[in-house]
Amino acid sequence: MEKLEMEKIVNYCKQYGFVYQGSEIYGGLANTWDYGPLGCRLKNNVKDLWRKRFIQENKNSYEIDADILMHPKVWEASGHTTSFSDPLVDCKNCKSRYRADNLISGYTNLVNPDLMSDEEMIRYIRDNQIQCPKCGKSDFTDIREFNLMFETYRGVVRGDKNGLVYLRPETAQGEFVNFLNVQRTMRAKVPFGIGQIGKSFRNEITPGNFTFRTIEFEQMEHQFFCKEGTDSGFYKFYKEYAMNFCRDLGIDTDKLRYHDHDKLAHYAKEACDIEYLFPMGWGELWGTHNRTNYDLRRHQEYSGVSQEYLDPLDNTKYIPYVIESSVGCDRLTLALLCDSYREEDLGDGTTREVMGFIPALAPYKVAILPLVKKYHSEYAKELKEKLSKYFMCTYDETGSIGKRYRRCDAIGVPYCITVDDETFNQGTVTLRDRDTMEQIVLPVEEIEEYVMERIQF
Ligand code: GAP
Numbered sequence: 001m002e003k004l005e006m007e008k009i010v011n012y013c014k015q016y017g018f019v020y021q022g023s024e025i026y027g028g029l030a031n032t033w034d035y036g037p038l039g040c041r042l043k044n045n046v047k048d049l050w051r052k053r054f055i056q057e058n059k060n061s062y063e064i065d066a067d068i069l070m071h072p073k074v075w076e077a078s079g080h081t082t083s084f085s086d087p088l089v090d091c092k093n094c095k096s097r098y099r100a101d102n103l104i105s106g107y108t109n110l111v112n113p114d115l116m117s118d119e120e121m122i123r124y125i126r127d128n129q130i131q132c133p134k135c136g137k138s139d140f141t142d143i144r145e146f147n148l149m150f151e152t153y154r155g156v157v158r159g160d161k162n163g164l165v166y167l168r169p170e171t172a173q174g175e176f177v178n179f180l181n182v183q184r185t186m187r188a189k190v191p192f193g194i195g196q197i198g199k200s201f202r203n204e205i206t207p208g209n210f211t212f213r214t215i216e217f218e219q220m221e222h223q224f225f226c227k228e229g230t231d232s233g234f235y236k237f238y239k240e241y242a243m244n245f246c247r248d249l250g251i252d253t254d255k256l257r258y259h260d261h262d263k264l265a266h267y268a269k270e271a272c273d274i275e276y277l278f279p280m281g282w283g284e285l286w287g288t289h290n291r292t293n294y295d296l297r298r299h300q301e302y303s304g305v306s307q308e309y310l311d312p313l314d315n316t317k318y319i320p321y322v323i324e325s326s327v328g329c330d331r332l333t334l335a336l337l338c339d340s341y342r343e344e345d346l347g348d349g350t351t352r353e354v355m356g357f358i359p360a361l362a363p364y365k366v367a368i369l370p371l372v373k374k375y376h377s378e379y380a381k382e383l384k385e386k387l388s389k390y391f392m393c394t395y396d397e398t399g400s401i402g403k404r405y406r407r408c409d410a411i412g413v414p415y416c417i418t419v420d421d422e423t424f425n426q427g428t429v430t431l432r433d434r435d436t437m438e439q440i441v442l443p444v445e446e447i448e449e450y451v452m453e454r455i456q457f
Contacts, residue, residue: 032215054325086148103125190225267292287325417429
């Protein structure tokens with residue numbers, strides 16, 4: 001298959017109802033995307049499987065749903081008000097705006113901008129005459145640090161600084177500030193985890209590449225609270241736990257790699273990203289961080305409320321260390337869309353497009369297809385209604401059966417069920433497998449069990 005371009009995925013997603021441009025009828029709002037019926041199902045399945053793996057099957061893990069708006073002091077304590085910024089430069093000629101680190105990494109991989117100060121970056125850009133990707137000139141402003149948090153105001157007076165609140169730039173702080181609430185109400189013993197799925201907002205300077213980097217996105221984050229000394233073992237565990245999850249979702253292992261950080265954030269002891277080979281190149285998919293006890297210490301300092309845990313095992317008091325596992329739900333969904341798409345040569349001069357999602361991820365598990373609309377549609381519709389109690393089904397009665405199979409392949413339906421005369425005569429249907437295209441004959445009363453068994457994760 002020829003190299004998959006992002007533009008192809010964007011068009012495909014629109015054509016089949018996965019993702020649309022946000023506010024499209026008004027000309028669109030740049031870098032906002034709306035999930036259509038198929039994309040919404042896919043993303044919900046991603047969230048359900050994360051929840052299963054990180055909360056349900058994970059020892060001592062609890063899910064919360066914290067508010068997007070938090071006390072402004074939370075963001076002072078976390079360091080976001082002072083240091084959650086990107087190094088911004090403007091091209092003096094065409095006024096295009098860039099991240100200085102991106103300009104350097106787009107120019108060379110011989111130096112790592114993560115290890116450079118702002119002064120070093122701008123000197124490097126000027127010394128090497130790095131050009132503006134848009135106009136080709138090399139004339140940039142000095143670097144300004146640009147805070148990525150969205151501000152808004154509560155109360156009746158617009159712009160009143162006392163009413164200033166932020167749209168959260170990460171869900172993690174909701175987990176930190178609820179550490180003691182969860183520990184006490186769940187009678188949880190360290191080590192234990194708190195996870196949540198929710199929206200985050202960042203005023204990104206350079207959003208783009210479809211849903212890879214947007215200003216509004218969903219995160220799935222999990223903080224594991226543990227005793228100092230056990231932290232590195234759990235860090236390794238969660239690094240592998242995340243990678244195994246990606247593999248179990250069916251992502252091609254050749255397109256996944258670890259990237260251990262050279263430069264650690266001031267609070268981090270160990271940090272690693274899982275990267276995926278997106279159509280535009282390798283990009284961060286999932287972060288695992290050993291955050292030490294920095295976050296809880298800072299919240300203790302700023303709130304004045306002790307965050308110490310009294311360990312019943314040895315009666316010692318300590319502030320737990322945290323291992324963070326953090327992934328963008330939209331970014332993971334994008335990786336799955338890119339990874340699942342394939343074009344197959346059928347050897348008879350025709351091709352088919354397939355979204356090869358594992359059955360647990362597929363938006364529709366089953367398609368019900370009456371062979372001849374006139375004769376079989378009434379029964380097929382009843383069957384769809386019956387099976388819809390157990391899993392998502394779709395129904396299609398238009399066009400030839402071959403064309404309907406192709407449409408189902410293109411949206412990733414793993415099983416097509418055809419209702420024909422044998423359904424009336426023998427009580428059987430034909431079940432076609434998306435990947436092998438093989439067909440089997442199955443008694444109607446066995447469909448539910450057959451499909452249920454195969455859509456488990
Ligand atoms: N609490 C830690 C944290 O937020 P991060 O690396 O900034 O760490 C975690 O974000 C994950 O969230 C990333 O690995 C990525 O999958 C996703 N993410 C971050 N910024 C994003 C954006 N602007 N658009 C889409 N996803 C984003």
